[in-house]
Amino acid sequence: MGKDKWKCRLCGQFFDNKEMSEEHYPARSVGNEDIVALNITKMFDSFQSKEMQERIGNKLSAGEGIEQISGDIFDNELAESLYPDGRTARTLCRKCNIFLGKYDEAYLKFFSLDGDAKAIKGFSQNTKIYIIKSIFGKFLSIPEAKNEEFDFVDFLKNDLETEYSGKWKIYFVRRDFSSDLMGMKDIGTGKITFEEGVVYELSDDKFIYNLMNFDKHPCFEMTNLFDILKKNYKLIQGVGSDGGYHAQIFMTRLFSELI
Ligand SMILES: [Zn+2]
Incomplete structure (x- = not known):
């Protein structure tokens, strides 16, 4: 494979630079503008x-x-x-970017309603699956995960697939004052490694998402993304007094900038 070829993170095929697209992570409509x-x-x-x-x-x-x-x-x-134009990565071919776009449309509905369980309950099962896939899909594009081989690619590629039984989990919280240092929203991405495994982070204006390959530590209260499929789910607000994974990832980045 030539050096000037780019690999699409979804279909796995190689493309020329001009056939790749600029993928917004998170989506432009959920706060990724003029970062x-x-x-x-x-x-x-x-x-x-x-x-x-x-x-x-x-x-x-x-x-x-x-x-x-x-x-x-x-x-x-x-x-x-x-x-100034939002944060993007050259991680998907045009076709895959358009394909994932329909998941992002579903996510925008979730985002607009603040993830409120009572409202989301009325969504079709299909829309809920699309919302979940939208978030999994965004993690394909974060720079910290570029060498990771994710086992959820097939789950994303097949829009009819409703089950995922791989090793990755996504937990999330609604942002509040506790999650944002001095109330300043930071939608950076990050990665932190524990003995149990690795945790990636991605956030938007309203939610903070952690993708990880182990069950979250019980001390950190977060909502499992697949819980939105249930009739009712508890949306966790904020990261609690210990700051959760978000604080640890934020601090890691903060120190790397200061050094
Ligand atoms: Zn592709």
Whole structure:
């Protein structure tokens, strides 16, 4: 195979550069537009500065909420435009990108209704399976997983397949103040390795997803993505006080940026 050939992560075939497409991960419609990154070094400096502490203090005494204050600081001072057109990867051929697009359409319905169990209950089984496949499909494109051979590719390739019995699981939580440092949403991707296996992360404006090849640690409360097929499921809000996998992956990235 020539060096200038790209392998599609779904069909496994090789293509010229121009036959590949730019896959958005997560989808553009769920927050992947003009991605900003938190300037970590600047954040530490500014929160230690007296001037910043006074400004926050003044706003608090004027009755502003801490979420509002930190959100404003993030947007106006600490965010740097990283991917103005959204974050993409050249991981799928055009045909496969279009094919996965129909799963993403189903996911957008889930996203728009905030994953609310009462609303999702009314979706057809087919739509629910598409929602699940959309998330599995996004993990094909994250850079941290580019050398991973996933056993769910056939499950995704066949839109009629409703069962997956491979080794990978996806757990998720709804974002809240506990999941986002100072209320700043970070939709970066990541990877962390445990003795039991590996955990990948992908998130959008509303949810944080972890793909892993072992049963999650019981101490971390998260919803199993396949639970959305049930009549009722409990949507876990936030990552809890210990921060879950999200905090560990975030901290790992944070330190690698600081070094
Ligand atoms: Zn393909």
